[in-house]
Structure formats: C-alpha cells, structure tokens
Amino acid sequence: MAELIAKSPCDGLLPATIGGMSLTEEHPGAMWAIAPFNGQLKVLGKALEAAHGMAFPAPNRATGKAGSRAVWFGRDMALLMGPAPDAGLAKHAALTDQSDAWAVVRLEGQGAEDVLARLVPVDLRPQVFKRGHTARTELKHMMASVTRTGPQSFQIMVFRSMAKTLVHDLKTAMEAVAARG
Amino acid sequence: MRITCPLCGERDRREFYYKGAALVRPAEGADLDAWHEYVNLRENPAGPLDELWYHEMGCNSWLKVTRDTATHEILAVQLASEAGLGGEK
C-alpha cells in the first residue's frame, strides 16, 4: 500500500510575520469532542480531572494548559486538545475524534486584537476577553473557535477545508492593521 | 440587532439563523386544523413576538427570543429546550 504523506491543514501557507505580529500553525496533537450524556456532567468532570488533570470547562472558558487543553466548544461540549481521551470517559460522554478536522493557528503580537476586530463580531479586548476565555463565533462567515492563550496571543480554529481562506483573511487583516502603523 | 444568548452572551445578529414564530407543536395525532394553524397561520403582530432563533455560529442552541417586530428590540431570551414548546420526550 502506498504511504500517504500526512500534511497539516496550513502546510505551505504559514508561518507569516507582518508588522510585528506572527501567524503560525499549531499542531495540537489529538482533538476529541467530549459531549457529556444527559445528567453526567458532574461525574464526567471528576473523571476528566482524574485522567487528564483539568476541569470540564464552563461555557466560554478553556481549562488546562498549552499541550493539554479542554476548550468549551458549544452547548454541552468541550474539545480535548493534546492527549487522546482516557477510555474511561466514554462511560459518561460521547467521544468523537476530530483530530484532522480543524485548522488551528496562533496569532500573536501587538495588534492581534485589532486584527480580530476586523473579522470577528465579538469584543476580544483584554479587559473583557481574558486568558482562558474562549468563544464560539464566526470569523468572516466561517464557524470558528477563538481562545485567548496569552496577553497578546490567540488560538483560532476553523474547519480544515477553510484553512486557506482563514490564512488569507487573517493575513489581509494583519496587513491592514500594520499599514495603519 | 444583538441577541443575548444564555450561554454565549450578547452576540451580533449575523451569528444566528431565524426559524420563525415559536409555536407550541401539536401533539401526535392532532387534526388537520391544528397542523394548518402550526405550519401556516400566523398572528404576525407588529410588536412583541416569540420566535425561534438558532445560535448557528455560536453554541448551537435553539433559543426562544421575544422581539419587537416594529423596533427590533430584544425583550427576552431563553433556551428553547426550557420553553415548553412541545415535542419533549
């Protein structure tokens, strides 16, 4: 059988540095959706804590740290990024492998909020949207997940098939923000 | 127009999909008139109206939104699953 060459969603598109900001592709490892069964949220939270050392995130929040994170991903759902979920979690939640389904990029540097302000209809300024905050929203008509991972850095996700559009839109906005000086 | 999603917070209209008036779904076996009323007939008020909106770009919840159709003011928002519109198990 032929060996298929694995390519990441933004292969050949990134990295990019524009006006002191950088846009890089993230390779988060495994990505699994965890959707607790009816009434199982509490038990699942304990199991997640025991197995992976992080709480099940409340709406609009992310838990864990770089390399092993749980990002709230919509109603009654979180995305575990990094480790594959412990098999025991399957007792309390529906687990779905989404590892290759999402393009994940990181936007970092002075002006990152201004870039996103051009693309995302949610207030992402640091006084409102702090480290550990996340939002399911749209980015230029694409369904997106945006998480603040640091004082000037964001993790941004869209469906893998839209990777090129995502990079295009982000770079265009970065150029426009950089041009304002 | 901005809708405050009970889960996501205040969001722009563009994140939502609109379904229409939030009507109580007829019970199984309801007669033709009940279905006609549900599918076709509308009070269509110029004023407050209970509607179904879907937070498509956000958390994926169906919401029951009370909105003034003359001013577009949003008066109340609730998860549709908690609104007792029928169709429950």
Added chain:
Amino acid sequence: MRFSGWRVLREGLTGNKGWRPHWRDPEPKSEYDVVIIGGGGHGLATAYYLAKEHGITNVAVLEKGYLGGGNVGRNTTIVRANYYLPGNSEFYSHSLRLWEGMEQDLNYNAMMSQRGIINLFHNDGQRDAAVRRGNSIVNQGDDAEILSREQVRELAPFLNFENNRFPIMGGLMQRRAGTARHDAVAWGFARGADMRGVDLIQNCEVTGIDVENGKVVGVQTARGPIRAKKVALAAAGRSGQVAAMAGLTLPIESHVLQAFVSEGLKPIVDHVITFAEGHLYISQSDKGGLVFGSYLDFYSSYAARGNLPMAEHTMESFVAMVPAVSKARLLRSWGGIMDMTPDGSPIIDHSPIDGLYLNCGWCYGGFKATPGSGSVYAHLIATDRPHGAATRFKLDRFRSGVGLMDEEGAGAQHNLH
C-alpha cells in the same frame, strides 16, 4: 387633462400654467359600493379596473399614508413573466400583456422599458432547470431563450465569467421583461381611477372592519366610519393586521426586504440581470444608479429598514458578479415590508366573511403583478367569480395542501421563498 407631445409643447410655450393635479383630494363619503383598503399599486389598479372594466365607480381607496408610499414605491421595479408553475404561469403572462398596453391605456408615461431579463446559470443543474423553465414559458405563450456563455458575454461583458464558485455558463433570457418607473405606475392608475370617479382618500387609516351576521358592512377609519357593500383588502405587508380587524388569521408573515442604489454611473447595464449566488438582481436606472437587491433579512419585521449583515451580503454578491462595482459608491438603501406566504405565491380570493375579499401574499414579486392583480381582483369583486387567469390563488390551498405553488420547492416556511 390628457398628456401628449402637443400638450408638452403648448405648456412649454405658455409658461407651464395649464398643468393640474393628477387627482382630486375628496372628503370621504359616508357610503360606497366598494371600499379598497390600501393605496398601493394593487389597490389603485383594482379601483381602476373596477371602474373601467366593470363600470363600478362608487369606489373609495383608503390609504393610511400617501399614495405610492408603500412597496409600490420601494421595489426594484422588475417586471417579467417567467414563472414555471400552473397558476403563476398564466397569471404573470396575463399581467405582462397588460403592462405592454398600460401606458397607452392610462395615457401616462410609466417609463416601461422592455430591456430584457437574463437569469444567469452557473452549473449543469441550473442550466437544465433554466431550459425546462424556458420551455414552460414558451408553452404559456411568452418568450424565452437560452443564451450561451458567449452570447451573455456579448450583452454583458462586465460580468465575472471566471468566478471560481459561480462561473457563468449562460443565461435564460426573456426579452419582453424589463423595468418600469414604480411611482409612475401608482400615479398612472391613481389618475385613471380618479378620472373615472373613484375617490382616492389619503391619510385615512382603516382601524376596524365592521361585520354583522357574517357579512361585512363597512370600515372604521381615522376619518370616521364608512359603510360599504364590499370591502377589498390590498394592504400588502400589513395584510395580517388588517385581516385581524375582521377576526381572520392569515397564512402570512411580514418580513423586511432591502433595496440599494449606487451613485449615478454611465450606462453599463443594459438589462435586468440575476445572479444565482445569493439571488442577486441588478438593473440600471435612467438616472444611472445601479439598482439592486437580494434576499429578505429573514426575520419578521414591520420596520421599513434592514440590517447590515444582509447589506454586506448583497454587496459581496454584487462584487462577486461584477468586480468593477467595488469602485462604485452606495448612494442609498431602504426596506419594505413583504407579505410572505408558506408557498411563496399570492392569495386572491373570497374571505370566509361575506363581502370581504383578499388580495395579499405577494412576497417580493408583487410589482410585476400590479396590472394583472388589479384586473383579476376587480373581476372577482365585481362578479364574485375568479378571473380565468387567477383561478388557483386560493386561500384554502394551505389547509388542504392541494394546489400549492412553491416555485422553488423551498417547503412550508414563509421566509424561504
């Protein structure tokens, strides 16, 4: 007062002192044979044909604002007869024929311009649908032709033929379609009705419909009660509210539709062109403005203004179709309230109340219907039988499911047509 070239010349030479108002401003009488609620295109055309075709002249048109202030003066003025389904097909055919004789008939310049409409298609499926629709239009007795990509390019070289997602493969053209000056249509019918004795009463909102023993007997208005043997609804976006005055609930939701006009540009767009992406339609007015629109805003609304996301979507579609237009500036935009039915087709029928007639559910296609609707509605009111070109616009089709006319196969959802 008749209009003619001689008249213009004479007035020009005598200081333009001979022009008179196009219609009277009468006080409402206490009773009429027929009261029409709504002085839009349909209400005015109905009054005109009642007088002209049926000799019924003891008629009042009651308008809550000013004549032509509703959708008739807010639309993108497209006139065509390229519907597919029986019911709509013969009706719009009838209407287009009336358009063709209307200006002579009314002695009024409505700037009817049969510049042709081109519905672009972008893939094999759309082309097949266009061919099928074209054949049905020819069968109904109207004109239709399929244009190749090169033929479209000749007529409209400014289109983006290479758009990745929506490459233009050709178009379905109806040459007899076009545009007309919308206000002038309202004014022409108003003048024609007035000349035949119809009272056009503005600033006269109907606030109640009087029903006794299942029969309509009159209306309550902002200018006092008026008795009437027959009452005919023609209130477009407000149909639901007016019907509610008689205790009726209609299968109608009111939604806002926006229209846009660019700054004046040199003549470039010679036809009406529709783009299947985002269901965009464009034409160029005689003043040079590009007139265009697309979808409803999708939510129920009585506000005659729209929201920005749909404005943005419409501009994006336009730029995708005609990249050069990204350099043009938008001059103005507005909204109108559409009476949307679950199958996207209108209702012209008796109501369950004796003497109360319904004409509503025009969605966003009622301008092209104006003369047709007026003529068949007048026929129904005068004879109590449907006109031959409008036998299928029944109210009970929604309850029974028989005879629905869902042109796009969108299903029973008011805002998807």
